[in-house]
C-alpha cells in the first residue's frame with residue numbers, strides 16, 4: 001500500500017443509483033490502493049460543474065467520470081483533450097496532468113476492445129458496414145471508434161438533426177443517416193454489425209426493443225447492445241433466436257471503467273474483479 005489516498009467520483013445529473021462506486025471501490029481494494037469514489041451530482045445551467053472541476057484542479061479530487069448531461073458540455077471547461085475525446089467530441093473521464101485539466105474518452109477504446117474480443121473476425125481489417133441505432137453520447141464514441149477502424153457507417157436516429165450534428169462534429173461525410181423505423185432500417189441493406197446505442201430495452205423497461213418486431217434482423221450480422229442491465233435484452237434474445245452472434249455492453253462497461261482507473265492511478269486495473277462486481281449487481 002502507498003500512502004496516497006485517491007479521491008475519485010462520478011458527475012452527471014441526475015445520478016440516481018450508480019454501479020460505479022462499487023466497481024471502483026472493489027478495484028481499488030484489490031489494487032491495494034487507498035481511496036474512495038463518490039457521487040457528485042451537478043445540475044445543468046448552474047455553477048456546480050465548474051466548482052467541481054475547480055476541486056480537481058486544486059488537487060482535492062484526483063479524477064472524475066462524467067455522464068449525461070455533461071459529456072459534451074464539459075468540453076469548454078477543460079484545458080486539453082486526449083485524442084479519443086477529441087475524436088468523439090465527448091468526455092467521460094477527467095484527470096489532472098501538470099496542473100492542467102485533461103478530458104479523455106475511455107468509452108471509445110472500451111467499446112472497440114470489447115467488440116473485437118466478442119467478435120474476433122471483426123478485428124481483421126476489411127471494408128464493412130455497421131448500423132448504429134441512436135445518436136446520443138454513447139453513439140458518438142461508437143461511431144468515432146468504428147470510423148477510426150475503417151467501418152462504413154449508417155446511423156438510425158429518431159431525430160435526424162441529432163444524427164446530422166453527430167456526423168458534422170465527427171466529420172463523417174460518407175456516413176448515411178436513416179430514420180429509426182422499419183422503413184429506415186430496411187433501407188440500410190446488408191450490414192456486418194448492428195450496435196444499439198439507445199436505452200431501449202434497458203431496466204426498468206426491458207420489454208422495449210429498438211428493432212421493429214415486423215422486421216427480420218439482417219442475415220449474418222453481429223449484434224452488440226450497449227445495454228448491460230438486463231444482461232440479455234429483447235434485442236439480444238431476438239438475435240439469438242435468429243441464430244446471430246450477440247453481445248451485451250457488460251464488457252465495454254468494465255473496460256471503460258478499468259481504463260479510467262488506470263488513467264487516475266497509473267496501475268493496471270483488475271478487470272476480473274470488476275466483472276464479478278457487475279455480475280453480482282445484476
Ligand code: NAP
Pocket residue numbers: 068107134135136137138139157158159162180196197198199200202226227228249250252253254256
Ligand atoms: P443519450 O446520450 O441519452 O442517447 C440516447 C440515444 O437514444 C439518443 O439518440 C436518443 O434520442 C435515443 N433514444 C432515447 N429514447 C429513444 C426512444 N424511445 N426511441 C428512439 N430513440 C431513443 O444516452 P447514451 O449515454 O448515449 O446511452 C445510450 C445507452 O448506452 C444507454 O442504455 C446506456 O446505458 C448505454 N451505455 C452503455 C455503456 C457501456 O459501457 N456499456 C456506455 C455508455 C452508454 P433522443 O435524444 O431523441 O432522446
